[in-house]
Amino acid sequence: MIESGGSTDAIVLLAGILLIVGVLTTKFSSRLGVPSLVLFMMVGMVMGSFVYFDNAKIAQMIGVLALVIILFEGGIQTNWSSLRPVIVPSLSLATIGVLITSGIVAVAVKFILGFDWLEAILFGAIIGSTDAAAVFAVLKGQNIKPRLGATLEAESGSNDPMAVFLTISMIELITIPDLSIFSLIGAFFVQMFVGVVAGLLFGKLAVWGLNRINLDSGGLYPVFAIAFALLTYGVTAFFQGSGLLAVYISAIIIGNTDIAYRHSIFRFSEGLAWMMQITMFVILGLLVFPNELFTAGNLMNGVLISFILILVARPIAVYLSTIKMNFSHKELIFLSWAGLKGAVPIVLATFPLLANIQGSNEIFNVVFFVVLISCLVQGSTITPLAEKLNLVGPKVSEPTHSLELISLGKADAEMLEYRMEEGAEIVGMSLLDIPFPTGSLVNAIIREDKLIPPTGNTVLEAGDFLYILAPRKHKKQIKELLEKKKDTKNEEQVG
Template sequence: MIEEIFTTDSLVLLSGILFIVGVLTTKFSSRIGLPSLILFMIVGMLMGSFVYFDNAHLAQMIGVFALVIILFEGGLQTKWSTLRPVILPSLSLATSGVLITSGIVAIAAKLILGFGWLEAVLFGAIVGSTDAAAVFAVLKGQNIKPKIGATLEAESGSNDPMAVFLTVAMIELITLPDASIFSLIGSFFVQMVVGVILGLIFGKLAVWGLNSINLDSSGLYPVFATAFALLTYGMTAFLNGSGLLAVYISAIIIGNADIAYRHSIFRFSEGFAWMMQITMFVILGLLAFPSELFAFDIIIKGLLMSFILMLVARPLAVFTSTFKMNYNIKELVFISWAGLKGAVPIVLATFPLLANIQGSHQMFNIVFFVVLTSCLVQGSSITWLAEKLNLTGPKVSEPTHSLELVSLGKADAEMIEYRMEDDAEIVGMTLLDIPFPTGSLVNAIIRDDQLIPPTATTIIKGGDFLYILSSRKHKKEIVQLLQKKSKNDTEQVG
């Protein structure tokens, strides 16, 4: 009994220390220009000196759960207006791009690592895709041009099915000699189709549920939305579809819909995603043993594979799969360099371990080393490269303070948060002159991180964050009013 209490208490204490260190690490990483996720992995490896952990199955389960939450949060933040123009190149990168990358890396793995052809292709499949967790974490808060940022995020959010398919297919071909490659290809297309369809269905259901069900506490809405993410993955996987793809698609639908308690849902998802990133990367760090990882043989082979992946395979895949898709040389160079590796390759590298494939431990160590190299070299230089290539856009400010009603219960009211665009019709007008619906009230205006007490004579400016209290039935009307463009701007466009 005492032993059980000690184990439980130790776990709680360790979790508290872990999350505090993780949060402080994000602040530290931004100052030294390193992605926080690489520091999370280093923390995990350092903890390995005190905590022995070699449960690949548990690490895989935690990794998949964390990826569901991270993809869901990334999808919520994805704007459809930005995503729509880059769907075709993103899908091309997520499919043919992964195939080309995997193929080139497989040839290198055959020559450098001495694997058989099936094992070499398996290695290529594991590191062939970009990682959503790494890309979302590194691009968050950066002022990369929307077109480029959307391309990278959409690619990383949708290329997991191809990587998982190739990995599982190669394992089946290695362990089951009678397996048919044609049946595996058919299975891939079924997974994609099922993932897309169920992602659309569950996304629509989630929007309907969030807007139709009056919950007693506003704090339940974020939990309800997250539950839909888990349900989407579970049901899609149960029906042999791509659960990760379904989660990403459903999150995009939810994030671009007019939903109740939007601010609460977004903030909860962001915080939960950070918790999952810290947990996942630390656990994956625990799974690696520094004495094995930094052996001379692994370092040399890992550096060679990283060099080929970053400077040969990824650029060839990007330039080939986006041929004649309206990207210039600078943009393609940046997309090539920003193909970060992260949690997905490490999680996929646990598959061969669990299947007891010959050489799987060496494969895992080299994959881990490649991920570390990618995060360290590519992740830390993304912002610098974007500035050198003139691919940074105007800095978009976010409110540093939030105004939110947390105890409305079943009241028919909602706080609307909206950032005014420079070309909006009401910019330059006083609050008295703006035809807000009856009963609506502007409670606060945040301008340049300063609170502006609203009065009848307050003039609205571009970049202002308005917080408007209104009944839910007027929400759509208010949003349309805020989004309406000025007549001069409309005439110029016409």
């Protein structure tokens, strides 16, 4: 058996084995219909038979670092045009929804586990938010209707600060009985305000740095972007703000702005986010001892609390926090069922352990079991439920090929990737007739996963992926040309 403080060689070997097993696990998860997150945790629990690990502090540090990377990747992948219409319901779910969910779960925990009210509310706070890692992983590549997908992603990306605040506040109330609840409420608004401002500032700063600073290698740009994510979290947290919220906001700004080496940054962030997900869930699995987790009491309590959370608390929270927001009954059912739990509740469950709160071991084990049930039951049925409720939109194809200018960062050119939308003015035109800026060249067209060698007579179609090599100074002009819509009024008058 390997101890957690084993030799460096053993730790490196173990890390390699865990990552390889984690990567291979993602392949089997789709075939088995089980979310990969569940299998990651299972891998950690199995490895726990050979590796002794009980350091909650290290697990918490790894968890927070992983969440920063995962939120950053989720943020840069978020389309602002899809997010903007759902900001109000998403924020309502992320705040009011979390409070309602936490409150209902707290009442259930009070009577099921026999906790004091403060401890019961602490449990509710830990389990009250949906999890960004779980939601991003389950929805990635699915064709859920854009409005619903955007709502869930925005909610999961922005509700972590509320869960963190509630958890820390309840721990402080338990450990410091004389603490004023009004001071905690004031601290919450300060955290949110600082988080929003920091996110906006660091997002703009990151865009400026990526576009203005010429690095010696194109491979440094993705590292530069990740460094901004870590910097954003660290500085925001230092000034008592919500670092997770700041990271998510800054990532949205970066992802929706023209930046150098955009494709490389997206791919690097995606791979790093997967690695951090695997690491985080495996480590959290290692932290659990199966003989303590799978006891009759934990099984019964976990199933009861999961039942109340999934079928009572989450639906009530969704329906109440989205009143008069134009969601249909079917959409509300789907939003209720898609309130996935994941790494955040488990990471938050380490806080009471480190604070030596009475009953913290029981809290951790039951929270872990509830998360396991949520990922297994809800995560594996989200897509079938969406299909059953007719909430599945048309599939949007993604290119299976990628081109990028591989050169020194000082080159004054960039490979632009763009998907032609229906209704664009240049759809139906030949490349020869399109007024591309001087020095711009369409290098490749991907159409239905097939490479179309471009010639002057090639006619563009909706859904085509264009790869255009162009001087950086013409990026804005090319984007305007590609996004310009047809003047339908003039066409109707001519007709």
